Amino acid sequence: MHLLGITVALGLLGGIWAQLNVLRPECDSPEAEEAALVAQDYLNAQHTHGYKYALNRIEEIKIYTVPDGNNTHVLEIELLETDCHVLDPTPVANCTVRPKHLTAIEGDCDVVLKKVAGVLTVTAFKCKTEESREDVCLGCSTLLPLNHTQGLNFVQASLTKLNNGTPNLTYALLEVGRMSTQVVAGGQKYITEFVIIEANCVNDTCVPLNDTMAAHGICTSEGINDPSVNCKMFSTMMPLVDANTTGPALPPQVHVHMGYVSHKHGFGHHKLTAHHNPHTNGYLSAESAESAEVVPVAPALTIPAAEPASASPPADDSSSDASASMEVPITVVKREAPASIVANAPAAQKDNVAPVQVCPGRIRFF
Template identity: 70%
Template sequence: MNLLGITVVLVLLAGVWAQVSVLRPQCDSPEAEEAALVAQDYLNGQHVHGYKYALNRIEDIKIITKPDGDNTYILEVDLLETNCHVLDPTPVANCTVRPKILTAVEGDCDVVLKKVGGALTVTAFKCKTEESTEDLCLGCPTLLPLNDTSALDFVHASLATFNNMTVDVTYTLLEVGRMSSQIVSGGPIYVAEYVVVEANCTDDVCVPLNDAMAVRGICSASGLNARHSVDCKMFSTLVKYSAAPALPPLVNVHTGSLSPKHGLRHHKLTTIHDPELSGLLSAESAESAEVVPVAPAVVDAAAAAAPTADPAAPVADPSLKFCPIHLCVQGGSTFQI
């Protein structure tokens, strides 16, 4: 190639490079928080077991801009597990982040979004979920595997107590959220959280109602099989996400189908990414070899940037050592036994 040809090629390449630029806005900038909240809602929509996650902090952001306005956002975000189950319709903004002393669970996610015409669309992501080892103390409750036999016996004993106190409705176990034990004099005391659903029962056999209007609830129980307390918060409607896959089939934890990984102590965020965009994501979140296409979900950016929070919600515990963007205590009616 002669000198003139090389010069023409270089000029053309320079023109292309000049049209594509990479911006590095501050992590606390409005556009960074806007994209991070859209990512938070989308990730929760893909997560069909366990608890919702709230945005804790934005680790990094870069925006690849093009003249046609087809901008690409590449985010690294840190999420924290809340006390709200994914079936709970309570907005994430009104959910309480789980304190680290109770074995907090954190999610590190890399997310790719497109912004076209003012609308943000998640096109790829991958997440790593792990327990926080900070602030754990000798004698504090420790998480148990979700298939721990003794703890599951306690779950069923506490559910039987709750059913004995209800009128005209019987509930059966839908999913175990988490179970822990604390060693005291006389043996271990169990603490469990689990989801229940209305059921049709004949004799001792109960079949969950596979109905969207069936009442579901999250129960918290503590104590021993023979002596315990249980508190259940019921929610009559299922939370709906435009980007979420269909709800999983009703399962009983004793079948083992809920947790194929033996010894799993908590529900992990979905680890999923679009292989065509995997080169844009860092290696930090490469937790499994699972590769599943992501169905794009267009989210209204303005609505995602300003979720509705309950103005009457109590102030979060100031002793927490992290600062989520939105943190307040969930409400709801309860049944106390």
């Protein structure tokens, strides 16, 4: 009786295994590239502070196929920070990746995408963002934490100088994007990037316009005491002002509305959104933990027991209840087959063996 139940369970298990297939295309194949670019754009859309990220490398790709064609793509990708702010409408393909000597920022992401009717959609992701410490040159600028007091004072002085040079418009600080410092002849030089927004001012207090049409732009400033400020507006990306005149730095005249300033923290960069739906997706959790490949677990099957040969009731009612049905949990786990079995496998089975994967893919920047 038990043998019959196990035989049926194994038959069903074989059917499930036949329907599950894991493909490993080359990391530079068109289908991998398509999925990676969809993931890149989606991650940038979730990133509400800082800069856009560009795809640098596809580390790995797996495609879990099912008979209905709605396959699941699991990617490991590496991204690099660009100089385009997330509010900048410039396509990320036209943005410049920040070079190593300016402290490059890397994002390593595991992304799960579902393909339905030929359309790829991200269902889960998990990212880690960190500074690249490779090839940091002696004497190069050093990235400062975004809550660095002297750096923020320099940003405020830069904003004041900007507003003094644009009498018909006033701008408030929306976000500090980057701050760095460099030791040069004459003292400590600061290099900053910050986002501005058109503001209404009453007396000394300026509040950003609560209007989707309010002008937004990004400014860069540098100097030891007196900042040199250059800004470009996102709508036109044309220079707003070239405030390169020399003279003593003026005291701040604009009070920043703190509700619009980016989160203060001790990092020198804005991180990618860390995760979305990672714990409810079996594909992503396996990838994130760097565990062995596990095919999704099939549901437990309840298999009715064979009819007893005798019509007479059993002596023990409890044993009858236990034998009325038997729950056989089925867990499908990929394991390495012995070499002898693989070598002697029939030709029909060899056709289902995935080709050797060419991964990781090419490096696009560094």
